[in-house]
Amino acid sequence: MELNMETCGFWMSLFFTAKLMIIYFLGPGDGKLELEPFDEESEPITIPTRPDLAIILRCDTVNHRLVSTGNDYTLCLWVSAPNAAGPRGWNSFSETALEKNEVLKELSAWAEKRLEALMQKEAETGLLEDAPRSWLRWMRATYFKHSNLPVAITGAATHGPGSNTCEMLWKSVVNGVDYVQEVPFLRWNHGEYYDPDPDCWMQSHVCTGGITKTCVRHHQFIDGVDLFDNKLFQISQSEATGMEPMQRHILETSYEALCMAGYTKKTLMNSYIAVFSGSTHPEAAYINYCTGAGAGNISQAITSNRTSFVLGCMGPSTSIDCEMASSAMALMVGCSAVAPNNDWRTKSGGDSQASITGGVYICVAGPFMWPRFHMYMSITGRSLTWDAKGNGYVRGECSMSVIQKPYTEKLDGEWVVTGESVLGTIVGYRMTSNGRAASMTAPNAPAYQEAVDEAMKAAGICPLDMDAVECHGVGSQLEDSVEVSALGRLLRSSAESLDEPLNLGAVKTNLSAECEASGIVAFVQVMYNIKFSANSGSLHLKQINPHMEGWESLQLSTESLPYRDEWAFHGASSRGWGGVNTHIIQWYRVDENYVRLGKLESTRDPFAFWPGGGGVLKAEAKAMDAYHIVGSWNNWKPEEMEATDVGIFTYTVTLGMNRFETFQIWLDGDSNRVLHPGRPRAPSALRVQGPVQLDEASGLNWMIDGRVIRESQAAPQGALTDAESSTGTTADAAADVVEYSTRDRGRVGDQYEVKLSIAGKYRAVVWRKVKTGADDAELRALQGTYYVTGSFNEWGLSEMTLSEDVQLGLHTIKIGPLKQKRYEFQLVRNKAWDQRFYPTFSTIAAESWSEFEVDGPGDEGHGNNWCIKSREGDFFLIEFQRSIGNGVDVKKISWRRVDE
Numbered sequence: 001m002e003l004n005m006e007t008c009g010f011w012m013s014l015f016f017t018a019k020l021m022i023i024y025f026l027g028p029g030d031g032k033l034e035l036e037p038f039d040e041e042s043e044p045i046t047i048p049t050r051p052d053l054a055i056i057l058r059c060d061t062v063n064h065r066l067v068s069t070g071n072d073y074t075l076c077l078w079v080s081a082p083n084a085a086g087p088r089g090w091n092s093f094s095e096t097a098l099e100k101n102e103v104l105k106e107l108s109a110w111a112e113k114r115l116e117a118l119m120q121k122e123a124e125t126g127l128l129e130d131a132p133r134s135w136l137r138w139m140r141a142t143y144f145k146h147s148n149l150p151v152a153i154t155g156a157a158t159h160g161p162g163s164n165t166c167e168m169l170w171k172s173v174v175n176g177v178d179y180v181q182e183v184p185f186l187r188w189n190h191g192e193y194y195d196p197d198p199d200c201w202m203q204s205h206v207c208t209g210g211i212t213k214t215c216v217r218h219h220q221f222i223d224g225v226d227l228f229d230n231k232l233f234q235i236s237q238s239e240a241t242g243m244e245p246m247q248r249h250i251l252e253t254s255y256e257a258l259c260m261a262g263y264t265k266k267t268l269m270n271s272y273i274a275v276f277s278g279s280t281h282p283e284a285a286y287i288n289y290c291t292g293a294g295a296g297n298i299s300q301a302i303t304s305n306r307t308s309f310v311l312g313c314m315g316p317s318t319s320i321d322c323e324m325a326s327s328a329m330a331l332m333v334g335c336s337a338v339a340p341n342n343d344w345r346t347k348s349g350g351d352s353q354a355s356i357t358g359g360v361y362i363c364v365a366g367p368f369m370w371p372r373f374h375m376y377m378s379i380t381g382r383s384l385t386w387d388a389k390g391n392g393y394v395r396g397e398c399s400m401s402v403i404q405k406p407y408t409e410k411l412d413g414e415w416v417v418t419g420e421s422v423l424g425t426i427v428g429y430r431m432t433s434n435g436r437a438a439s440m441t442a443p444n445a446p447a448y449q450e451a452v453d454e455a456m457k458a459a460g461i462c463p464l465d466m467d468a469v470e471c472h473g474v475g476s477q478l479e480d481s482v483e484v485s486a487l488g489r490l491l492r493s494s495a496e497s498l499d500e501p502l503n504l505g506a507v508k509t510n511l512s513a514e515c516e517a518s519g520i521v522a523f524v525q526v527m528y529n530i531k532f533s534a535n536s537g538s539l540h541l542k543q544i545n546p547h548m549e550g551w552e553s554l555q556l557s558t559e560s561l562p563y564r565d566e567w568a569f570h571g572a573s574s575r576g577w578g579g580v581n582t583h584i585i586q587w588y589r590v591d592e593n594y595v596r597l598g599k600l601e602s603t604r605d606p607f608a609f610w611p612g613g614g615g616v617l618k619a620e621a622k623a624m625d626a627y628h629i630v631g632s633w634n635n636w637k638p639e640e641m642e643a644t645d646v647g648i649f650t651y652t653v654t655l656g657m658n659r660f661e662t663f664q665i666w667l668d669g670d671s672n673r674v675l676h677p678g679r680p681r682a683p684s685a686l687r688v689q690g691p692v693q694l695d696e697a698s699g700l701n702w703m704i705d706g707r708v709i710r711e712s713q714a715a716p717q718g719a720l721t722d723a724e725s726s727t728g729t730t731a732d733a734a735a736d737v738v739e740y741s742t743r744d745r746g747r748v749g750d751q752y753e754v755k756l757s758i759a760g761k762y763r764a765v766v767w768r769k770v771k772t773g774a775d776d777a778e779l780r781a782l783q784g785t786y787y788v789t790g791s792f793n794e795w796g797l798s799e800m801t802l803s804e805d806v807q808l809g810l811h812t813i814k815i816g817p818l819k820q821k822r823y824e825f826q827l828v829r830n831k832a833w834d835q836r837f838y839p840t841f842s843t844i845a846a847e848s849w850s851e852f853e854v855d856g857p858g859d860e861g862h863g864n865n866w867c868i869k870s871r872e873g874d875f876f877l878i879e880f881q882r883s884i885g886n887g888v889d890v891k892k893i894s895w896r897r898v899d900e
Helices: 005-017 095-100 102-125 133-142 166-174 237-242 245-260 300-311 326-338 343-347 366-376 445-459 477-491 495-499 515-532 722-727 776-780
Strands: 018-027 031-037 045-049 053-057 062-067 073-080 151-159 273-278 317-320 354-361 398-406 408-411 414-417 424-433 468-470 502-505 554-556 567-575 580-589 627-631 642-645 648-654 660-667 674-676 689-692 702-705 709-711 738-740 751-759 762-771 786-790 810-815 822-829 832-838 849-851 855-858 866-869 875-885 888-898
Touching: 005 018, 005 073, 005 102, 005 133, 045 053, 095 102, 102 133, 133 567, 151 166, 151 245, 151 326, 151 515, 166 515, 245 300, 245 354, 245 398, 273 300, 273 326, 273 515, 300 317, 300 354, 317 326, 326 354, 326 398, 326 424, 326 515, 326 567, 326 580, 354 515, 398 515, 424 445, 424 515, 445 477, 445 567, 445 580, 468 515, 477 502, 477 554, 477 567, 502 515, 515 567, 515 580, 627 648, 786 810, 866 888
Parallel strands: 273 317, 273 354, 468 502, 468 567, 502 554
Antiparallel strands: 018 053, 018 073, 031 045, 031 062, 151 398, 151 424, 354 398, 408 414, 424 580, 567 580, 627 660, 642 648, 648 751, 660 674, 660 702, 674 689, 709 738, 751 762, 786 822, 810 875, 822 832, 822 866, 832 855, 849 888, 875 888
């Protein structure tokens, strides 16, 4: 069969997730199956094959190759493990499997060549539609065209609400923090301006010293608005005193972002770096704010120019005012300055090596400017984006800067990715204007759709490739409904949209509308969404705006949601009051320093034992003389195991009256060199751990369990109950309690061969039944030794005496003289603390007692003790009788006061 994209995808997904491979050999001839673990230390083995042979192997850890004639047939079945292993719920694959599995390596190499061919074809002919959708997404998220070179973001800084780092600000937003608050007295006494009348703003005078009235009492503020380190920037105290706050904060965030991008004052001086800022005319111009010296202390033009002057940057420098689209427009101009897409500009030296791009708004004039925006501001004090009660936005403060640099550079005629640390990339952007519309401020859906569509064309993607959009989302019912409806019709109107929903975000519900800084705030929010692969949810959405249409394939998320893959295309929209529409598309990958991508792979060897061996076992993990086994059948006394072959040591264990025995293995009989399993009551074939000291291995034993398991559920298919094995009938499926057997099921006196196998670094302990049944003399010898442990001997072990009539199974002990009024105790067999006997419930103190209700053996009876009521100087005789007849284990406990 010829390999194509569909079959390649099928086999890759199968081999990535397959855990087990079941091979059934039909024949007619013989062959051999070669198995080689991914572990480079382990040696390969060869298994002869024949017709009617079935083999189950771990295909995720072993390379396998079948050698046979061309006329032989096999049937193969793969068993896959659940694959949503990553923290974001993606299909995460084992990197080891991709590196070691020969079949996966060949398929991956074929897929990479095919993706390159698809991208080359798409670059020549336009967007493809005839290839599988999953391959197209894979291609566009992995490769980009030479005509669509991304612009990298290498640094970011902010002075925002509650945080002075972009990452911490994002973390607070993704956890649902709402930064809007009532105006604090620290800024101004808002009671002088507040009037609950919704029309009170009409009484205001838009002039210095005039009346200012507002029914809005909420805002979002940043801390330390008056703080500034003028000495760092070599600005005199007199000039710094007169600088309005927006110049101070954008200068500081610009420098902080440059430091994050790796610049120093020395490398900045005389560098061809552009500076673009989204800002408006300072509010300080409307009040008596500045008292210091300096001609440009209050000027929108100087906002960017001062940064260029102080840092010594010689690239383009200008401030941009498009209302809430200001900083988004600054980002676009920054992309144009650094992207090496224009050959003429590049040859003429017009490219900037980097761009310092930012947005800033600081409220210093109180609510003086509010009346002119009052019709768009929320009386409720929150931006209720997409909500049926949305009535506008709340204003807020922020200063934020990013560093834009080329993502690629040309070496020897080929475009290669620069080696700089990157936070995110811009792959597409476009700005449009509404033109002649219903009014200058009214939203225009076609103009907005054109901005988004042209940005997608610049990015080289189709609508379904867009993973999410950060909406402008100012909380106006009209603007929100136009924006969402336009996105739904443009990006998710096809029949396949229901399978690939688009996630929408609205950060203004957390941070408010930060005026000229809104665009860059939304942009950085998207950048960290991709970095952590978690779309932050919006707030305050209770009932969806009834005017929105076409949102069936859109997710108006109110909680954090992951992307569908580790690569993402995420757009951010901004809109200006005068009809400006902007859309910027980012593309990047989740940061592996923050989010684990692959499966959490164990550092242990995948096999408990590999017969081919491999590696070297440390000298301290080997016995110098012999391996000794200690267990519950002989009071934990070491007995030497027999060496039957190279690396094979055996010992025969006889099942005692409890029908289960536990054991460990000691090197050279030394209790400080214990081999043990990784958990208590471990079954056969579990990996061997150690050697360790005895106290470290306490309770970690292997268990040969011959008992019948009783559970209040149906027995597993194929298991035989006691009733079935004795009568040949089928047990009632509706029974409340069923009994079924394990592989080790046995009776008292059955013998098991325990085998310790050592091959290289691998060690395993297994056992199998070698003899069934025992004569009466052997059964009597299996009574074992019983001990009393209690408060009278500080919970030590006092041995009981077996009566001369062994078949009677009576064990007694005399205790005294007693000093206290009550003593508690339990019984232990063969010094094995997991073979204790105890009452069903703790008993009342009694001078004499006799009962058949004895629980055990087991280790579950903590706190359930028998209790003796005594007087000072008393002696008591404790009797325990145990006998097994006709498959019934009869246990009786009694005590009574006796003479000294």
